Amino acid sequence: MTTGDAAPMLAATDVVGGYGKVQILNGVTLRVPRGQIAALLGGNGTGKSTMLKALSGLIKPWSGSIVFDGDRIDGMRPDLIVRRGLVQVTQGKEAYPAMTVEENLLLGAHVKPDRATRARGLERSYGYFPILKERRRQLTGTLSGGQLQMLCIARGLMSEPKMMLLDEPSAALAPQVVLDIFRAIGRICGDGMTLLLVEQNVRMALLLAEYGYVIKDGVIHIEGPAAQMIDDDAVRMSYLGGTVADRDQKMAL
């Protein structure tokens, strides 16, 4: 990791939490350096989405700390976290279908009432995704899966955040479309954005990210530079989940 000296943009330490009495996160620690992409990998039911909710404020962690850009944000209300510049990009299916494309984008700029900022945000979004400009007056429900994902990423950019949390941008998309989306994510990072990529698509995520974390049973199971992890069989096994067959296979390796 090249970031030992500078303070990271996001640092979560020993985050424990869950829903009601059910504990899902058993002490997650991860950090994302400024201007880089980190990947949080894991299958279904590993705590990946719960960790995302803790970071964006939708659930309050029971213990541990989350520091964003130098300030504690754990337990803070989600809209205040957005105001500080940490935005979660939802999955494509979570765009508002009954609103037009442009209304969805403007919703992303809710924390920026000023007209010039909103116009600039629209320009920037249409710059990354020209198709959205063509479709801007259409109802969001008429978009394709890939376009919906583009819309959600663009919506995240609208508040001019310092960092974005991407919730499975490759979910339910065709491989060619995933490639387009990931190229755009790469460009956004190249323009100075810090990103945490939460993904099931391990290979694509590790190709794009600098550093990877694999979460399993609510703790970080494996971590390391993406370039090393991509060839690591343990990553693949761990990601595939904890079935007996996998475990046996892993023993054999």
Next chain:
Amino acid sequence: MSYFIDLVIVGLSLGMVYALVAIGISLIYSGLDVVHFAHGEIYMLGAFIGLIIHNVFKLPFPLVLIGSMVVTGLIGVVIERVFYRRILRGGGGYTVAGMAMVICGFGMSIVLQNVAFLIFGARALPFPVTFGMPIELGNVTLPASYAWIVIAAIVLMLSLHLFLTKTRLGLAVRAVAGNKEIAYLMGINVPLAISVIFGVACALGAAAGVLVGPINYVQVQMGVGVLIKAFAAAVVGGFGSLPGAVLGGLLVGVTESLGAGYLSGSYKDIYAFILMIIVLMVRPAGLLGVISKVKA
């Protein structure tokens, strides 16, 4: 023929009143997932507050209307913050699963009625507003108060439409009504937006009460009948849909007026429900409702 047109016009103006109350019920339902059974009492409170403003300050009618909307809207916000929000939180968030909210609405309805009874008494009070000469349209003569209802209701509905589609706060309100978690992730202050929704819904209910006041008496139980009709209107149009609430309100008003005029006036409260049952048999989601929008 002119009798028919008379009945339709009376039905439409009555329908506008139902529509205003039904819009409030639909707004609260889509915003808070609460079926607000106390909305008839909000309508009643609005009428009384309008009457007080009229009698004490001797203001012109439009100002009475706006004044009552503001005051009742604020009362609504207080009711939501102090009472409903605690119950919502008990249910673990802003979406209620279970019957608590339905029962709470009924309870609030009884409490508000009795509070009003203590303050205003059981007498029916006149709302003495003079609107001037009746309006002549061809061979139909229309009391000016009916024209007032229609015009004021249309202005209010258009304002609501512009607020929801053209303003930043309106867009946020629609987002909260659609999905609260995602609205939070957009940086929207969801609790504040919910207060706005409740306040606007109560202000519209109050407007309906003030508009009806001059053609009816103002009394403590006036909300009960209107609430049931407004529910029928919301169901006919499709629960949760605002255009549906307007369409349903007008249909209920016209059906009631025609039924009372041609069949029998003593059964006038039945026609709205016959209409509702027929619509539900043909289109269970209501005329403009979307079946997929099932709330938890």
